[in-house]
Amino acid sequence: MTWLASAGADPYGVAVAGNSSIKNLTDMKALGRPVKMTSTGPGSTSYVVTHIVMDVLDIPMSSISGYRGSSEYVIGAMRGDGDGTIAVVPQLLKFHESGDLKTIALLAVTAAKSPFPGVPDATVLGKPDLAKLAIRRLIGAPPNLPDDVRRILEDSLMKAMTDPETVKILQAAGSDLVPEPGNKAAAYLNESIELYTRYQKYIQE
Amino acid sequence: MFDIVLPALHSFASFENVGFLVLGTVIGLVFGTIPGLGGATTLALVMPMTYGMEQTPAMILAGGLMGSVAMGGSITAVLINTPGSGPSAATCLDGYPLTQQGKAGMAIGALASSTAMGSVIGVFSVLLVLPVARQLVMMFGPPEFFLLALLGLTAISISSGGKLLCGLVVGAGGLVLSFIGEDAVSGGQRYTFGSDYLWDGLPLVPTLLGLFAISEMIDLSLKGGAVAKKTETTEFAGLWEGIRASFKHWPVVLRGSIIGTLEGSIPGVGGTAASFLAYSLTVQADKHPETFGKGRIEGVIAPEAAINAKEAACLIPTLTFGIPAGLEMAVFLGMLILHGIEPGPMLLIHHSETIYALVLALCFSCLIGAVLGCVCIKPLSLITKIDVHVLVPLILAISAAGTFSIRGEPLDILLAGVFGVVGYLLRRFEYPRLPLVLALVLGPVAERSYHQSMMISDGSWSVFVQHNTSLVLISLIVLAVVLPVWRSQSRRRKAAAEFA
Numbered sequence A: 001m002t003w004l005a006s007a008g009a010d011p012y013g014v015a016v017a018g019n020s021s022i023k024n025l026t027d028m029k030a031l032g033r034p035v036k037m038t039s040t041g042p043g044s045t046s047y048v049v050t051h052i053v054m055d056v057l058d059i060p061m062s063s064i065s066g067y068r069g070s071s072e073y074v075i076g077a078m079r080g081d082g083d084g085t086i087a088v089v090p091q092l093l094k095f096h097e098s099g100d101l102k103t104i105a106l107l108a109v110t111a112a113k114s115p116f117p118g119v120p121d122a123t124v125l126g127k128p129d130l131a132k133l134a135i136r137r138l139i140g141a142p143p144n145l146p147d148d149v150r151r152i153l154e155d156s157l158m159k160a161m162t163d164p165e166t167v168k169i170l171q172a173a174g175s176d177l178v179p180e181p182g183n184k185a186a187a188y189l190n191e192s193i194e195l196y197t198r199y200q201k202y203i204q205e
Numbered sequence B: 001m002f003d004i005v006l007p008a009l010h011s012f013a014s015f016e017n018v019g020f021l022v023l024g025t026v027i028g029l030v031f032g033t034i035p036g037l038g039g040a041t042t043l044a045l046v047m048p049m050t051y052g053m054e055q056t057p058a059m060i061l062a063g064g065l066m067g068s069v070a071m072g073g074s075i076t077a078v079l080i081n082t083p084g085s086g087p088s089a090a091t092c093l094d095g096y097p098l099t100q101q102g103k104a105g106m107a108i109g110a111l112a113s114s115t116a117m118g119s120v121i122g123v124f125s126v127l128l129v130l131p132v133a134r135q136l137v138m139m140f141g142p143p144e145f146f147l148l149a150l151l152g153l154t155a156i157s158i159s160s161g162g163k164l165l166c167g168l169v170v171g172a173g174g175l176v177l178s179f180i181g182e183d184a185v186s187g188g189q190r191y192t193f194g195s196d197y198l199w200d201g202l203p204l205v206p207t208l209l210g211l212f213a214i215s216e217m218i219d220l221s222l223k224g225g226a227v228a229k230k231t232e233t234t235e236f237a238g239l240w241e242g243i244r245a246s247f248k249h250w251p252v253v254l255r256g257s258i259i260g261t262l263e264g265s266i267p268g269v270g271g272t273a274a275s276f277l278a279y280s281l282t283v284q285a286d287k288h289p290e291t292f293g294k295g296r297i298e299g300v301i302a303p304e305a306a307i308n309a310k311e312a313a314c315l316i317p318t319l320t321f322g323i324p325a326g327l328e329m330a331v332f333l334g335m336l337i338l339h340g341i342e343p344g345p346m347l348l349i350h351h352s353e354t355i356y357a358l359v360l361a362l363c364f365s366c367l368i369g370a371v372l373g374c375v376c377i378k379p380l381s382l383i384t385k386i387d388v389h390v391l392v393p394l395i396l397a398i399s400a401a402g403t404f405s406i407r408g409e410p411l412d413i414l415l416a417g418v419f420g421v422v423g424y425l426l427r428r429f430e431y432p433r434l435p436l437v438l439a440l441v442l443g444p445v446a447e448r449s450y451h452q453s454m455m456i457s458d459g460s461w462s463v464f465v466q467h468n469t470s471l472v473l474i475s476l477i478v479l480a481v482v483l484p485v486w487r488s489q490s491r492r493r494k495a496a497a498e499f500a
Helices: A025-029 A045-056 A070-079 A089-098 A128-133 A147-162 A164-172 A182-198 A200-204 B002-013 B015-032 B038-050 B055-080 B089-100 B104-139 B142-153 B164-178 B204-223 B238-248 B250-265 B271-285 B298-313 B315-321 B327-338 B352-375 B377-385 B388-407 B410-428 B434-457 B461-465 B468-499
Strands: A002-010 A012-017 A035-038 A061-064 A084-088 A101-107 A135-141
Touching: A002 A147, A002 A182, A012 A045, A012 A070, A012 A089, A025 A101, A035 A045, A035 A070, A045 A061, A045 A084, A045 A128, A045 A182, A045 A200, A061 B434, A070 A084, A070 A089, A070 A101, A070 B104, A084 A089, A089 A101, A101 A128, A128 A182, A135 A147, A135 A182, A147 A164, A182 A200, B002 B015, B002 B055, B002 B352, B015 B038, B015 B055, B015 B352, B038 B055, B038 B327, B038 B388, B055 B089, B055 B104, B055 B204, B055 B298, B055 B327, B055 B352, B055 B377, B089 B104, B089 B204, B089 B271, B089 B298, B089 B434, B104 B238, B104 B250, B104 B298, B104 B315, B104 B352, B104 B377, B142 B271, B142 B434, B142 B461, B142 B468, B164 B434, B204 B388, B204 B410, B204 B434, B238 B250, B238 B298, B250 B271, B250 B298, B250 B315, B271 B298, B271 B434, B271 B468, B298 B315, B298 B352, B315 B327, B315 B352, B352 B377, B388 B410, B434 B461, B461 B468
Parallel strands: A035 A061, A035 A084
Antiparallel strands: A002 A135, A012 A084, A012 A101
């Protein structure tokens, strides 16, 4: 592929039901049994990410899988089907704000303002690699694209993504763009591939 | 409640908004009649056109469309046994036999009135439930889904039309077919024989189109003539009789609406299950279940009430949690975001007027659709008099195009053809089709939620009796099994006493 741009990323967070007795990752570890995490089925991104995160955090887990999408398994966690769940921040945020969910870890390196004040991020947890799991919105084109065509597309995309009207529409929809050029997109992809390769046993499941 | 609804009602005082409502309703009715196209595709086609519109008119247009699309599909289900979408397939079971008996007017009348009543009940339920939607969604977890699916599956015995063994054989076959594809829990592949096409299981719309529309076209081709038998009249004196039937059988409307509202509000079961569950429970509750499938008006009323109540109720998880209760709602979710409305717990605080205008648009659309359906009944009914040599190729071409349009997958057309032959053979050898549909629709729900329940409880069956909702569902299952047996025995005792 020829990578043209990165439009932004949605990092993951670890959350438990709003009324759960689990307050942080230490409580999760101290349960004395594998933590039950809701997710979609084997082979899905959420299933693989959940296993990688819990492996890196050294928390034994079992999966409550079979939900048909991220919204369903997040609701499953709110209902108490499992002890917790791992989902992307935009999905967790609205339920965190309403008190239905409690986010206990943010799997991102938050340089400035965190969407969950007081919640430890990947740096505080000492696992910055977990930030590489973030869902990235990359834009690509077929391989071996001529350089002049690539440049035109790359410039046009950057122009479109920084256009005030585009920014306004996306902000109204609750989504922010972080436009970056194609070389950054390729670098992010390589980082992800490297991380997922290390944990390919969960993908092969 | 009225302090919230009245400002939303005020939106309809504008000529522009009423125009969008009527436009949405007409688009929905027309596109709904095309098999396989359904609400999702129609909404996806209309969505870009709403880009420059204000929030409220855009939602009214979408509400008008979503409210009427199901009715369009049900009209073709009644007239030519060709459901426009999965849920409308349940209406074929008794609606089409009525048309064959020259009672299309009565069937359309009942369809229109039950649509309107179901929609009003559904919208009223949504208005009541929206503020407490969270609690309702939380009441249904995997154990409750399993019991709900089991309740539907108990109908296999009663929906066999007196041929229990045939019904069980077909039902078991349907369950096996429903297991084709990826196991959602283990990720393993089953019965796919190395074919990528089968990874996601059997797609429901081509399967149902085959079982109902194509099997009927095969039958018509072999018999010749027209849908309505020439010796009988397809006149519309029956229209008022049909309209009155929904009022006369109000418990059937109410039961269908409650089932539709419940299944629409809780994500995970699916819209097709609502109409078939309403139909099968109506059969179970009736004193003469063996007469269903041969043209009972209650067989039209129950699924129609459920479908239209469900349309409104599907908004509950979509709006309050951002969980689309089906493909149509997934597209609608995109439309909400396009208009800067973010679904979630805070939605009713930030956009209450727009959302209640949408709910009312759904209701008004069903009412307008019902009136239009009745007004247009004469030209619509002419379809039933068209010679099969013209009708069959037309329906087959439209069905194939509609099937292909859903996923752009040519094999879906082949699958519809295969199930057309299966459906025809079932009819030819007098095996009931309903158990097959029930198993295909409810099998995956039952299997997935059973495994999830076992994972939640570490393998303990006690998970099925831990909540009040589960206990209510278990009671209904027991009732659904015991009631027909008790009725049958009491009939036998009465007959024996009369003989003696």
